[in-house]
Structure formats: structure tokens, C-alpha cells
Amino acid sequence: MGKKLLILGESSQGKSTSCRTLDHETTFLINVTGKDFPIKGWKKLYQRYDAKTKKGNYLHSKDSKQIAGAIKHVSANLPHIKTIIVDDAQYIMSFEFMERSLEKGFDKFTEIQSHFFDVITAPDETREDLMTVFLSHSEDVSSGGVTKTKMKTIGKMLDEKITLEGLFSVVLMAYAYKKQDKTMDYVFVTQTNGVMPAKSPIGMFEEKAIPNDLKAALEKINNYYEGE
Numbered sequence: 001m002g003k004k005l006l007i008l009g010e011s012s013q014g015k016s017t018s019c020r021t022l023d024h025e026t027t028f029l030i031n032v033t034g035k036d037f038p039i040k041g042w043k044k045l046y047q048r049y050d051a052k053t054k055k056g057n058y059l060h061s062k063d064s065k066q067i068a069g070a071i072k073h074v075s076a077n078l079p080h081i082k083t084i085i086v087d088d089a090q091y092i093m094s095f096e097f098m099e100r101s102l103e104k105g106f107d108k109f110t111e112i113q114s115h116f117f118d119v120i121t122a123p124d125e126t127r128e129d130l131m132t133v134f135l136s137h138s139e140d141v142s143s144g145g146v147t148k149t150k151m152k153t154i155g156k157m158l159d160e161k162i163t164l165e166g167l168f169s170v171v172l173m174a175y176a177y178k179k180q181d182k183t184m185d186y187v188f189v190t191q192t193n194g195v196m197p198a199k200s201p202i203g204m205f206e207e208k209a210i211p212n213d214l215k216a217a218l219e220k221i222n223n224y225y226e227g228e
Contacts, residue, residue, distance in 0.1 A: 002075060002126030005221065006165065007188070007214075008138040008151055008197065009174030014186035014212040015135040016087055018174065021215035026082045027057060028074050030067055032091045034060045054078065062095040064115035068122040075126035082129060083218065089134040092116055093154045109155035116153075120167060131218060138173070149173070149196050165197045170221060173198040174212060186212040 009015050017038050019027075024045040031037065037046065049056035054077055059070050067086065074081050096112045123132035139152040151164045165171050173189040173196045189198040190205040204224045210217065 002123045002128060002130040002132060003221070003225070004120075004123040004132045004134065004168060005218070006151070006168040006171045007133060007135050007174055008149070008165075008171065010138060013174040013176045015174045017186070018188070018212040018214040018217075019085055019087075021213050022083060022085075023215070024057065026080060028070075028078065028081045028084045029058050030070060030084065030086045031058065031060045032062050032067075032086065032088045032095070034062075035088075037087070057081070062092060064092050064096065064119050067092065068119045071119075071122040071132055072125060075130050079127075082131065084123075084130065084132040086119070086132065086134045089119070089136040090152045092119060097154050106155075113153070113155050117162065120164065131222070133214070133218075147195065151197075165199070170200045170204070171198055172200070172217065175209070188212050188217060 007015050007018070019029075019037075020039045027046075028049070029037065029046045036042070039045070046058035047056045048058050048060075051073070059067075061067050061070065071084055071086075074084055093112050093116045096115065097108075100108045100112070120134065123130070126132065137152045138149050140147050140149050153164070174186070175189050176184055176186045179185050187209040188211070189196055189209050190200045191208045192198050200221075201224065205217075205220060210220075
């Protein structure tokens with residue numbers, strides 16, 4: 001069974017930028033929205049994948065079935081790939097919702113969320129040395145006078161029946177703040193403060209906030225599970 005990681009955060013908090021440290025030769029990028037990736041020279045680093053030649057490391061798709069299939073395809077056919085990035089994962093639901101917005105009834109919500117669940121669980125059927133990282137927007141929800149942060153979804157099924165964060169052993173929160181010298185700092189929060197859903201096993205990270213260096217974070221995660 002492959003590994004997976006969830007990184008949550010509002011827009012501009014450094015989720016995609018954290019991928020700047022990854023080795024593109026061992027990384028496969030799935031871009032849901034198709035917008036430019038915020039890494040200098042990314043178009044040269046990530047070339048469109050050709051299934052016939054098995055060359056390339058980039059796929060632009062918003063289709064849940066295609067994305068789930070791509071994750072399994074990479075696992076089976078591209079052994080040199082060690083990390084899959086699914087950027088803007090929540091838009092998989094959003095785009096399908098907009099495409100089906102004229103459909104009446106609530107069945108479409110169940111189907112949309114079921115399709116997304118298939119994507120989130122696809123890494124469970126991949127090889128052990130493959131890490132799939134989902135980058136997703138977060139949202140704040142209030143209940144009983146308490147506000148908490150969660151993964152942004154559509155409809156209520158995934159929130160009421162399945163806590164998406166509970167499908168991950170590690171959830172990091174991307175967070176940006178202004179330092180005393182007025183410059184911005186970007187970090188990953190590794191443990192919950194009662195509001196953020198961040199979590200990681202005891203001893204995996206030394207600090208509650210670490211630099212938003214995805215390569216370094218993945219090394220910590222992999223070393224932890226290997227007992228190093």
C-alpha cells in the first residue's frame with residue numbers, strides 16, 4: 001500500500017510553492033486547474049506525459065476517473081517516480097459540480113463526492129515506495145459557536161459520513177505570517193491547535209511549525225516509518 005499526505009491551506013499560503021524543492025525527475029505532477037505552477041521554469045521541468053512512450057511527468061486533468069487511473073498507472077508503469085502531486089485537489093469536485101450545475105436533484109452531490117473519494121483512496125492501491133500528496137484549499141466552518149478548519153468540499157456526505165482528514169496519517173497546514181521585520185514566512189503546521197486539523201505521529205517532527213520545504217517534510221515522514 002502506498003503512502004499519502006494531505007496539505008491544506010487557504011490560497012497564497014505556500015502549498016504549491018513548497019514543491020519547489022522536489023526532484024522533478026522523480027516527481028509526477030497532476031495539475032487539476034491547469035494554471036501555471038508557481039515554480040521557476042516549471043514548464044521545462046514538467047513535460048506532458050505520453051502513455052505510449054511512458055515519457056513525461058505532467059498531466060492536466062480535472063476528471064476524477066482519469067486522475068485516479070493516472071495515480072495507479074504511475075505506480076504500475078513508472079518505477080522511477082517516487083512522489084505524485086495532485087495540485088488544487090478540491091477543484092476535482094468543484095469542476096464536476098459546475099459542469100452538472102443544471103442537473104436537478106441531490107443525487108449529483110452524492111456522485112461527485114463518491115468520485116472524489118475514489119481519487120483520495122487511489123493511493124491505497126499503489127506501491128509502497130510511492131507517496132501521493134494532495135494539495136487542497138481549506139475552509140472554516142462554525143458549529144455550536146465553535147469555528148474549525150477543514151478540507152474544502154461540496155455537499156455534506158464527505159463531511160458527515162467520512163472525515164477526509166481521517167483518511168490520512170499526516171495532515172500539514174500551510175500557513176503564512178508576517179514576521180517582526182515585515183517579511184513573510186511560510187511554514188507547515190504539524191500539530192493541531194484545536195482549530196487546524198494538522199496532525200502527525202509523535203516524534204515525526206521536532207517542531208509544531210516547520211519550513212514549507214516539501215522535500216524535507218517527505219524525508220522526515222519516510223524516515224519515520226522506516227525507523228530511521
